[in-house]
Amino acid sequence: xxxxxxxxxxxxxxxxxxxxxxxxxxxxxxxxxxxxxxxxxxxxxxxxxxxxxxxxxxxxxxxxxxxxxxxxxxxxxxxxxxxxxxxxxxxxxxxxxxxxxxxxxxxxxxxxxxxxxxxxxxxxxxxxxxxxxxxxxxxxxxxxxxxxxxxxxxxxxxxxxxxxxxxxxxxxxxxxxxxxxxxxxxxxxxxxxxxxxxxxxxxxxxxxxxxxxxxxxxxxxxxxxxxxxxxxxxxxxxxxxxxxxxxxxxxxxxxxxxxxxxxxxxxxxxxxxxxxxxxxxxxxxxxxxxxxxxxxxxxxxxxxxxxxxxxxxxxxxxxxxxxxxxxxxxxxxxxxxxxxxxxxxxxxxxxxxxxxxxxxxxxxxxxxxxxxxxxxxxxxxxxxxxxxxxxxxxxxxxxxxxxxxxxxxxxxxxxxxxxxxxxxxxxxxxxxxxxxxxxxxxxxxxxxxxxxxxxxxxxxxxxxxxxxxxxxxxxxxxxxxxxxxxxxxxxxxxxxxxxxxxxxxxxxxxxxxxxxxxxxxxxxxxxxxxx
Amino acid sequence: xxxxxxxxxxxxxxxxxxxxxxxxxxxxxxxxxxxxxxxxxxxxxxxxxxxxxxxxxxxxxxxxxxxxxxxxxxxxxxxxxxxxxxxxxxxxxxxxxxxxxxxxxxxxxxxxxxxxxxxxxxxxxxxxxxxxxxxxxxxxxxxxxxxxxxxxxxxxxxxxxxxxxxxxxxxxxxxxxxxxxxxxxxxxxxxxxxxxxxxxxxxxxxxxxxxxxxxxxxxxxxxxxxxxxxxxxxxxxxxxxxxxxxxxxxxxxxxxxxxxxxxxxxxxxxxxxxxxxxxxxxxxxxxxxxxxxxxxxxxxxxxx
Numbered sequence: 001x002x003x004x005x006x007x008x009x010x011x012x013x014x015x016x017x018x019x020x021x022x023x024x025x026x027x028x029x030x031x032x033x034x035x036x037x038x039x040x041x042x043x044x045x046x047x048x049x050x051x052x053x054x055x056x057x058x059x060x061x062x063x064x065x066x067x068x069x070x071x072x073x074x075x076x077x078x079x080x081x082x083x084x085x086x087x088x089x090x091x092x093x094x095x096x097x098x099x100x101x102x103x104x105x106x107x108x109x110x111x112x113x114x115x116x117x118x119x120x121x122x123x124x125x126x127x128x129x130x131x132x133x134x135x136x137x138x139x140x141x142x143x144x145x146x147x148x149x150x151x152x153x154x155x156x157x158x159x160x161x162x163x164x165x166x167x168x169x170x171x172x173x174x175x176x177x178x179x180x181x182x183x184x185x186x187x188x189x190x191x192x193x194x195x196x197x198x199x200x201x202x203x204x205x206x207x208x209x210x211x212x213x214x215x216x217x218x219x220x221x222x223x224x225x226x227x228x229x230x231x232x233x234x235x236x237x238x239x240x241x242x243x244x245x246x247x248x249x250x251x252x253x254x255x256x257x258x259x260x261x262x263x264x265x266x267x268x269x270x271x272x273x274x275x276x277x278x279x280x281x282x283x284x285x286x287x288x289x290x291x292x293x294x295x296x297x298x299x300x301x302x303x304x305x306x307x308x309x310x311x312x313x314x315x316x317x318x319x320x321x322x323x324x325x326x327x328x329x330x331x332x333x334x335x336x337x338x339x340x341x342x343x344x345x346x347x348x349x350x351x352x353x354x355x356x357x358x359x360x361x362x363x364x365x366x367x368x369x370x371x372x373x374x375x376x377x378x379x380x381x382x383x384x385x386x387x388x389x390x391x392x393x394x395x396x397x398x399x400x401x402x403x404x405x406x407x408x409x410x411x412x413x414x415x416x417x418x419x420x421x422x423x424x425x426x427x428x429x430x431x432x433x434x435x436x437x438x439x440x441x442x443x444x445x446x447x448x449x450x451x452x453x454x455x456x457x458x459x460x461x462x463x464x465x466x467x468x469x470x471x472x473x474x475x476x477x478x479x480x481x482x483x484x485x486x487x488x489x490x491x492x493x494x495x496x497x498x499x500x501x502x503x504x505x506x507x508x509x510x511x512x513x514x515x516x517x518x519x520x521x522x523x524x525x526x527x528x529x530x531x
Numbered sequence: 532x533x534x535x536x537x538x539x540x541x542x543x544x545x546x547x548x549x550x551x552x553x554x555x556x557x558x559x560x561x562x563x564x565x566x567x568x569x570x571x572x573x574x575x576x577x578x579x580x581x582x583x584x585x586x587x588x589x590x591x592x593x594x595x596x597x598x599x600x601x602x603x604x605x606x607x608x609x610x611x612x613x614x615x616x617x618x619x620x621x622x623x624x625x626x627x628x629x630x631x632x633x634x635x636x637x638x639x640x641x642x643x644x645x646x647x648x649x650x651x652x653x654x655x656x657x658x659x660x661x662x663x664x665x666x667x668x669x670x671x672x673x674x675x676x677x678x679x680x681x682x683x684x685x686x687x688x689x690x691x692x693x694x695x696x697x698x699x700x701x702x703x704x705x706x707x708x709x710x711x712x713x714x715x716x717x718x719x720x721x722x723x724x725x726x727x728x729x730x731x732x733x734x735x736x737x738x739x740x741x742x743x744x745x746x747x748x749x750x751x752x753x754x755x756x757x758x759x760x761x762x763x764x765x766x767x768x769x770x771x772x773x774x775x776x777x778x779x780x781x782x783x784x785x786x787x788x789x790x791x792x793x794x795x796x797x798x799x800x801x802x803x804x805x806x807x808x809x810x811x812x813x814x815x816x817x818x819x820x821x822x823x824x825x826x827x828x829x830x831x832x833x834x835x
Contacts, residue, residue: 047795055664192637353661355636362586362655362795369793377787381780388533388776421724424788424796428731428803431784435777439742442773445532468745471690472738478682479734483727486675488578488668491727498731531532 001522008515016402019409026412042411044186045419047490048367050360051186052194056155056350058179063151063348065094068139071121072097073252075137078117084110087132088225096138098126107133148178151347156181159198161343166197166336181350191357193336201305201349202340204257208291209299209311213248226251230301232308247308249301254291256345259284263341265334268326274334275326278341285321293317304337370423377427378404381434389441391530395516396437399508403433406504407497419493429501435472436509440465441531454526458517462510469509476502536772543767543815544760544823550816554705561708564715574715576722577658579672581665582626583635586655586794587643589619593650598623601646607639615794620655622794635659672726679730680704683737691744694825699740702818706736706809713805719798728802735781736810739774740818746770747819759826763819771815778811 024031025039046053069091076086076099088100101107107125114123114135120143126134139147152175159181163171172184188194210227218229228251231244261281267274280288291300292314301311302325309325329337382400385393407426411418444461452460477499484495520526568574577584595614598621602610613622625635636657643652660668683703687696707729714721746766754762782804789800 057663351661352659354664355657355659357636357658358656359654361588361653365655366793366795369791370796373788373791373793376791377784380783380787384780384783388535390533420793420795421727421799424792424799424803427784427788427792428781431781432735434780435738438777438780439773442776445534446769468742471741471745474686475683475737475741476731476734478686479679479730482675482679482682483730486671487727488723491723494727 001518005515005519005522008511009519012402012512012515015406019405022409022412023405026408040412040415042408043415043417044363044367045417045422045490045493046184046186046356046363047358047420048363048370048418049186050358050363051184051188052191052358053354053356053489054183054185054195054198054352055176055354056181056183056198057353058152058155058181058347059349059351060148060151060179061094064139064144064147065091066348067143067147068095068097071139072099072137075099075114075121078113079110082109082113084113092136092138095144096136099135099137101133101135103128103131103133107135110135152179152181154347155350158344158346159183162197162339163194165339165343166194168194180353187360189360191359193332195352195355195357197336197339199350199352200340200346202257202343202345203305204260204341204345205253205303206255206288206291207249207251207253207301207303208295209301210248210250211298215246215248218248219246223248230303230306230308232301232311247301247311249303249308249311253303254300255280255284255287257341258344259287260341263338265331265338266324267331273326274329274331275324276329276334276338276341278323278325280321280323282321285319288321288323289317289319292319366420367423370420374423374427374430378430381430385434385437389437389531392437392441392444392517395513396434396441398516399437399512400430400433402512403501403505403508404430406508407501410500410504411497414496416496417489417493418497419490421490422493422497425494425497426501429498429505432472432476432502433505433509436469436505437513439469439472440509440513444529444531448529448531454529455521457529458514458521462514466510470506473502473506534772536775539768539771541768541771542764544764544820546816547820547823551820554709554813554817557709557712558705561712561715564712565708568711568715568721574718574721576720576725577624577626577660577665578723579665579669579721579726580626581660581662582624583639583657583659584622584624585636585639585657587621587623587640587652588655589621589647589650589652591650592619593621593647595621597647598643601642602639604646605638605642607642610639620794668723672723675726675730676707679733683733687737687741690741691748695744695822698818698821698825699737699744701821702740702813703733703736705817706732706806706813709809709813710802710806714798714802719801722798724796724799725802728799728806732803732806732810735807736813739778739811739814742770742773742777743767743814743819744822747822760823763823767815767819774811774814778807782807 022039025036026042072089076089079086079099084101084106086099086101090098090100092098099110101110107128111123111125114121114137120140121137122140124136126136128134156173156175160171160173163173163183163185168185168188170186172182174182176182183198185194207228210224213224213227218227223229227248229246229248232247234243234245235241236243259280261279261284263276263278265274266277295314296316297313299311299313301308303309325337378400382397385396387393389396404426407429440461443465444457447457447460448454480495480499480502484492484499487495595612599612602608602623607625609626611624614620623639625639636659640654680700684696684700687699710729710732711721714725743766746769747763750762750766785800785804785807788796789804792800
């Protein structure tokens, strides 16, 4: 008997020391650095730390559509270069387009030329009438698939880039399923800014203004071929009122954000506003040089996500590859714009389908309330056990302390995330932990009532209650595991603390309490039992 | 020994007329409630139905009427409002029926800023859930409930014979439906945390039931005389102390959570606390009578 008692006690002592070592780093800061750093810690969930959780859906269809139109533009440019005129261009679903040519041998020549140049499009001859011939182009299935997979991974990278520049401590950006991205920003303070930063497509385009087009006609719906109607956004600095001025531009951009090498925020001393300075890469600088040289005195519209920020007049040829975007920005707006320009535009628009933002104050309150509820709950339970089961109650309460300690240690070891429902799970586990003791003690009382000796009653109690205790734990574990599988973040936290608390309880209720009874009885055989 | 419940001799089985009637009507009502919820989406939290929920804390006291006026003027007359008066906290919910409204949260914040400019506020949390995600979470929740049910039946079939297993499973379903009915009646919201509470209570209620069944099985082994009903009565009386006290201890933990745990967990802890009471009731008054009625009065040995 003594050997088994010492054996079990040693095991418990070792586990206790290990647990204390594991738990301390999560609770205090006063430890030597090496211990603090390398030890795994419990991390706080977003609902306790504050932060942002976003689920985004990448509009892949839009990406495919955009790419298709780009191919269509390229095709038209190629044909124009070979002297084949294109009368009209139209969309044909999301994966195709059609080019209308004048009748005659143009169509055949065009098909030959296009088939040579471009491998990712299937070209076929469409309808031929006396006045027109149509060529249909469709993006190949392989290319469509490539766009699908690349859009999401590219979006993830771009978002990661933007967030890194924004400065969030431990962000998590993960692709989910076929077209979703989950972003978690723990502890981020400026939540609305961060969300806008992530959601912005940030497609920057430079488009020439079509000075010859009539804005009134465009507003009524008739646009010259190859043109587009956009709006200049003007924010009045005093009132903050936003006005929109229509403007007609050429649809094909001469330069896009892809050609930007870097962007920075500068301040203009006279008007006091902030503006964003851009530097183009070599190819971009060359194109910019050519465009400005060919279009002096025309306006060049700077378009971001289909909104015109400004359309300054090109005064002279600009060969230095530098440009600037001004538009009554606040310093934060300019900074955010610079971030998205540096990180690059998203390959397709993203839609925010789920957004949970928790402010830091709520997080702190939740922790406080959770801990308070835990202490009060534990006190109630401990008190009850003492009053109802006396000495046995004391033993059960001691086991409860070990239960909580081992639970926290287990969570540290697994680097588990503590959430608010997780704290509820701990409190529930406390309530359920003493249930095992109750089952055993009630059984012992029953045995004592039937006049067995103390020794026999204790043994019979533990033995007979064993399967009942196991059953009660298994049933709770089954549902906890299912919850873990299907639950979202905070609920997973609940499942983790509840299942760990309950599983550890098997050990503390059956082994830890029993060893104390055995010890007391071995030291001096008890005639009566305070239970 | 301090004993709250000593040597009771309650004839539980005779009460089964009344308890069956009571439970039966609750279940009928519950099925009606579930149908209502399914078709009209009433009582569903935003994580199951989609929508926007904000928790806002004002610096000074605000009347609910003021907030409602601001929201109605701003175009959200159907928003639901809940307040935690002592702390000037308001919970504003806009249902997800408005398709594809972007940035509803920000709109509401803007309205509050403009409408109540003299009373600054902090936005403690915003949750915006699109309808597609709400649907996905709803499906996941139902799936989880179904799998739990299956797992429970399989486990019980292994531990006891089939009829006991089904009886225990029925008792658990009874608990779940009763909880849903009560929440429906109270007009309280059911969200993912509520589903979590349902699953947890399901697992927990089972342990009570297993305690009783264990004892029934033992008594059948020991005594060959008497009717089945008598044995069940005896068994339940014998374990009554155990059943009630384990429920008391867990209930105390839930009460602490309910009273002190804060507004975010309020509905969750209420569901748990109620669920514990219901679970105890069902183990005694639902599971055992079902076994008796089904199995007949012969004292046949329980397998295993």
